[in-house]
Amino acid sequence: xxxxxxxxxxxxxxxxxxxxxxxxxxxxxxxxxxxxxxxxxxxxxxxxxxxxxxxxxxxxxxxxxxxxxxxxxxxxxxxxxxxxxxxxxxxxxxxxxxxxxxxxxxxxxxxxxxxxxxxxxxxxxxxxxxxxxxxxxxxxxxxxxxxxxxxxxxxxxxxxxxxxxxxxxxxxxxxxxxxxxxxxxxxxxxxxxxxxxxxxxxxxxxxxxxxxxxxxxxxxxxxxxxxxxxxxxxxxxxxxxxxxxxxxxxxxxxxxxxxxxxxxxxxxxxxxxxxxxxxxxxxxxxxxxxxxxxxxxxxxxxxx
Amino acid sequence: xxxxxxxxxxxxxxxxxxxxxxxxxxxxxxxxxxxxxxxxxxxxxxxxxxxxxxxxxxxxxxxxxxxxxxxxxxxxxxxxxxxxxxxxxxxxxxxxxxxxxxxxxxxxxxxxxxxxxxxxxxxxxxxxxxxxxxxxxxxxxxxxxxxxxxxxxxxxxxxxxxxxxxxxxxxxxxxxxxxxxxxxxxxxxxxxxxxxxxxxxxxxxxxxxxxxxxxxxxxxxxxxxxxxxxxxxxxxxxxxxxxxxxxxxxxxxxxxxxxxxxxxxxxxxxxxxxxxxxxxxxxxxxxxxxxxxxxxxxxxxxxxxxxxxxxxxxxxxxxxxxxxxxxxxxxxxxx
Numbered sequence: 001x002x003x004x005x006x007x008x009x010x011x012x013x014x015x016x017x018x019x020x021x022x023x024x025x026x027x028x029x030x031x032x033x034x035x036x037x038x039x040x041x042x043x044x045x046x047x048x049x050x051x052x053x054x055x056x057x058x059x060x061x062x063x064x065x066x067x068x069x070x071x072x073x074x075x076x077x078x079x080x081x082x083x084x085x086x087x088x089x090x091x092x093x094x095x096x097x098x099x100x101x102x103x104x105x106x107x108x109x110x111x112x113x114x115x116x117x118x119x120x121x122x123x124x125x126x127x128x129x130x131x132x133x134x135x136x137x138x139x140x141x142x143x144x145x146x147x148x149x150x151x152x153x154x155x156x157x158x159x160x161x162x163x164x165x166x167x168x169x170x171x172x173x174x175x176x177x178x179x180x181x182x183x184x185x186x187x188x189x190x191x192x193x194x195x196x197x198x199x200x201x202x203x204x205x206x207x208x209x210x211x212x213x214x215x216x217x218x219x220x221x222x223x224x225x226x227x228x229x230x231x232x233x234x235x236x237x238x239x240x241x242x243x244x245x246x247x248x249x250x251x252x253x254x255x256x257x258x259x260x261x262x263x264x265x266x267x268x269x270x271x272x273x274x275x276x277x278x279x280x281x282x283x284x285x286x287x288x289x290x291x292x293x294x295x296x297x298x299x300x301x302x303x304x
Numbered sequence: 305x306x307x308x309x310x311x312x313x314x315x316x317x318x319x320x321x322x323x324x325x326x327x328x329x330x331x332x333x334x335x336x337x338x339x340x341x342x343x344x345x346x347x348x349x350x351x352x353x354x355x356x357x358x359x360x361x362x363x364x365x366x367x368x369x370x371x372x373x374x375x376x377x378x379x380x381x382x383x384x385x386x387x388x389x390x391x392x393x394x395x396x397x398x399x400x401x402x403x404x405x406x407x408x409x410x411x412x413x414x415x416x417x418x419x420x421x422x423x424x425x426x427x428x429x430x431x432x433x434x435x436x437x438x439x440x441x442x443x444x445x446x447x448x449x450x451x452x453x454x455x456x457x458x459x460x461x462x463x464x465x466x467x468x469x470x471x472x473x474x475x476x477x478x479x480x481x482x483x484x485x486x487x488x489x490x491x492x493x494x495x496x497x498x499x500x501x502x503x504x505x506x507x508x509x510x511x512x513x514x515x516x517x518x519x520x521x522x523x524x525x526x527x528x529x530x531x532x533x534x535x536x537x538x539x540x541x542x543x544x545x546x547x548x549x550x551x552x553x554x555x556x557x558x559x560x561x562x563x564x565x566x567x568x569x570x571x572x573x574x575x576x577x578x579x580x581x582x583x584x585x586x587x588x589x590x591x592x593x594x595x596x597x598x599x600x601x602x603x604x605x606x607x608x609x610x611x612x613x614x615x616x617x618x619x620x621x622x623x624x625x626x627x628x629x630x631x632x633x634x635x636x637x638x639x
Contacts, residue, residue, distance in 0.1 A: 196478035198408075198422065199485045199492060199610065232481075234492055236354045237330040237609040256415040261493070264357055267350065 040157060043140035043150075044118060046126075050135060053159050054112035060098045060136070061120045063286035065090055068115065070289040071154050071164045078109050086282060086290075101125045106134060113137055115154065117287065119229070143211040144295070147287045148172055167289060174292045175215060178299065182217030189302055190221040192241060192270070193279070194248035197258045199232045208287055212295050218245075218302050235262050245302060246270035250278045277301040307583065310576055314590040318367065321597045325363045328604050329354060357496065365494035365502070365558060366600040366614075367593040370565055372506045372555040374592020376548045377566030378573065378585055379513070382520045383544045384449040385527075390566040391552040393456045394545070395433040397561030398463035400553070401487055403429025404560075405467050408482045409474065422486070423493075423557040430553035433459055438545060447541045449527075488613030489562035491600055502554040506589070509547045513585050516540065521580040564618040565592055568626045575629050595622070 038050045057072065058079040059065040065084040068077050074089055081098040084090045096105050098121065106114070111134055116126075118140040126136035137157070139150040148168040155164020191213055193203040202222060203209040207229050210220040221243040222231070246268070248254065254276055259266055270276060279301070283294040326338045331351040333341075341355040376391035384393070392398070403425035406412055414421055437459050441452030467483070474480050513520070519540050522530045527537045552566075573581075573588040581587070599618050603611035 196481055198482050199490070201478065201481060232485075232610045234330065234358075234609045234611075236358050239350050239354055239358075240330040242350070256418075257420075260415055260418050261420045264353070264495070267353065 040137065042138045044123075044138045046138065048113075048130075048135040048137060050113060052112070054157065056110060056112045057158065058093070058096070058109070058111060058114060059084075060114055060116035061286075062086070062282075063288040064115045064117060064139075066286060066288035066290065067151060067154055070167060071151060071160050072158050073160075076158070078111060101129070103128065103132065107132060113157070115139070117141065141208055141287045142206065144175055144208065144215060144291055145172075147208070147291050148175075150287070151289065171289070171292050175295070178292075178295060179215045182215070185217035189218040189244045190241065191218050191245045191247060191302070192221040192238065192243035193284075194246070194258070195230050197248075197254075198261065200235070200238065200262070201230050201232050204229050204231045209284065212291075212298055215295055216299055216302055235264050238265055239267060242268050243270050244273070245275045245277065247277050247279050247284075247298075247301065249276070251276045253278070307577060307581065307587075311583075311587060311590070314587065314594055318590065318594050318597065321594065321601060322363050322367075325597065325601050325604075326355060326359050328601060329359055330609055331355075358494075361496050361499050362491045362494040362600070363597060365499055366491050366596045368499065368503045368506055369491070369555045369559045369562065370569075370596020370599075371589035371593035372502055372551045373562065373566040374569035374573075374595070375506065375509065375513075375585060375589040376552045376555075377592075378570040378588045379520070379544045379548055380566070381570050382524050383541055384453060385524055386449075386453075387571065388567070389453075390563075391548055391555075392460070392561060392563075392566065393453065394437045394549060394552075395456050395460040395463065396430045396549060396552045397556055397563075398460040398467070399429040399431075399433025400426035400556040401429070401467055401483075401561060402433070402463040403427070404486050405470055405483055408479050408486070409470050422482075423498075427553050427557040429463075430556055431549060433463060434545075434549040434553070438549075446538060447545070449541075485613065486560045488615040489560035490611075490614060491559055492610065493558065498558050502551070502558055505551045505554045509551050510586060510589060512543070512547065516543070517582055517585055520585070524579065559614070562596070562615050562618055564615070564622045565596060568622045568629075569595060571626065571629055575632065 038053065040048050040050065042048060055076055056078045057068065058077055059068050060081060062081065062083040062085065065077075065080055066086055069087050069089060074092075077093060079096040080090045080093040082095055083098075084093075094109070096102060096109065101121075106129065114129065114134060114136045116136055116138055118138055121136065121138075126138070129136050139146075139153065141147050141150065148171055151164050151168045151171075152161075155161045155168075158164075193209060195201045195203060203220065205220055205222050205225050207220075213220055221241045222233075246254070249258070251274065259271065265271065279294075279297055283290055283297055286294075323335070323338070327333055327335070331354050333351055333355060337351060338355055341349075341352040345356060346352050373391050377389070380389040380391055380393050381387055383389070404422040406429075407414055407422045407425050412421055412425060437452065437455045438447070440455035440459070441447055441449075443451060467487075471480060471483055474483075519530075519535045522533050522535045523537065523540055525533075530540075531537050555562075569592040570588055572591055573584050577584055577587055596614075596618070599614055599621060600611065602621070603614055603617045606612055606617075
């Protein structure tokens with residue numbers, strides 16, 4: 001009887017030990033699994049954990065779509081936003097609403113990662129997507145070099161370093177060449193670029209355009225740093241800036257929509273000299289792989 | 305005697321605020337520069353140009369629009385015998401907003417024959433909506449104030465809903481900025497070519513109603529008593545409606561729908577001069593103009609260079625004063 005009790009007790013202990021071992025092993029496996037995932041930090045300092053290298057991705061901005069199509073295998077890009085129009089291959093992808101974010105549609109697409117840029121996707125939307133298990137990676141650009149680094153970052157995350165680094169390096173070389181051509185120019189051209197006419201909104205100092213102009217030896221006429229990247233300005237402020245060059249539309253278009261509304265601004269130097277140009281919206285607005293194309297377009301306006 | 309003192313004080317304050325306002329802008333300018341700009345104007349000097357062609361019309365437009373809205377608010381409150389009435393009761397503001405928004409969203413060309421269309425369409429929207437509200441408020445050859453009020457609210461809501469729908473469906477951030485800027489009011493579009501429209505409308509209306517102050521005071525006793533006291537109620541109401549729709553229409557078309565002024569300034573006037581003062585309307589216009597000038601100046605000092613939307617400032621500074629006025633025991637809406 002006593003032996004039986006000892007045997008039962010030993011069996012019970014063995015069972016407990018075995019159970020604990022199995023549970024312990026499972027826990028260890030989970031830790032290993034976590035260790036096997038990837039933790040990345042985006043440009044806003046947000047840490048994102050990815051269980052594996054992402055395979056199903058898309059961009060929440062049209063510029064990001066251009067970046068992805070330049071770096072990632074097309075098969076890995078699973079959607080586009082309504083504004084995406086470049087490259088032509090983007091039209092083969094299903095449209096997903098980014099404003100407001102169609103959460104159900106995004107969930108149905110099962111992306112491993114969504115790329116976006118600062119200010120283009122509200123952080124609350126990113127947090128909600130994170131709760132649903134979809135990480136959102138933000139990039140932030142202040143300079144042309146930031147965009148080139150952004151290309152390299154996407155390449156690293158997507159396992160396409162070779163393609164991305166090659167693209168970034170070739171673009172970097174072109175930027176350096178342009179920079180060398182226009183370095184130390186006396187009396188740099190003062191350029192004012194409007195984004196909207198009523199009220200008057202312009203490209204502020206803390207936008208990528210300021211760096212593009214610097215590369216070309218010119219300056220953004222807006223020297224003051226405002227809270228908004230694209231501040232509203234008064235007619236008097238623009239009269240005081242007195243830019244050499246005005247960008248934002250053709251002479252004919254701005255005559256109809258801008259100068260007819262604000263005839264006082266016909267006193268600025270750019271109007272008197274007829275230096276009014278219409279940059280291509282998709283080029284000047286989008287921080288992407290066509291950034292050098294954008295700088296060269298500006299070069300054509302500034303130094304015809 | 306007090307009445308004359310109040311008038312002198314209002315005029316003095318208007319002059320002081322205009323002089324202060326002339327000094328606020330992107331170009332640095334002290335009193336000497338301002339005096340030089342007027343006495344020895346040099347068109348090639350951009351500071352002179354800014355003072356004469358940008359700052360002065362802006363200040364005068366603020367003065368005129370403030371005066372117009374306060375004046376129309378006084379008329380509307382007298383007409384419907386209700387202290388909650390304001391110039392936008394007839395749907396003028398929402399009609400004007402809808403007109404402007406239709407242009408911003410591309411339903412109508414932004415510029416036709418060199419004319420910038422948002423103010424033109426705002427004016428048209430204001431008139432069309434006012435006409436619809438008046439038709440709905442008209443029954444058995446008489447204007448029914450209660451019906452007019454309800455029609456105004458209903459049509460305004462419809463216009464606001466259409467504006468909301470267009471805004472929601474907007475495909476560009478710029479369009480949204482235009483709508484927001486328009487809906488909160490601004491004097492940034494002021495110019496010497498724009499100023500005469502609201503100014504002439506206001507001056508004509510002030511002259512017309514200078515002879516009707518007595519009828520207005522009696523109208524505030526209610527239509528039956530006014531009729532018994534010999535006032536031609538129907539005629540007076542039509543005169544008020546026509547005046548309010550034209551004057552408010554011009555004010556909104558040039559500066560956007562600026563709230564609160566038309567509601568509170570008539571109360572301030574009655575609080576200071578009494579409910580049956582003979583020169584209440586004129587004083588109301590002066591105080592409205594002064595209040596708007598002050599709000600515009602503050603908005604530009606607080607948030608340079610564009611200034612905060614003027615509607616925000618009128619509410620921030622108007623509400624505390626309004627609450628104080630209403631809490632005064634000796635103030636009442638009508639006699």
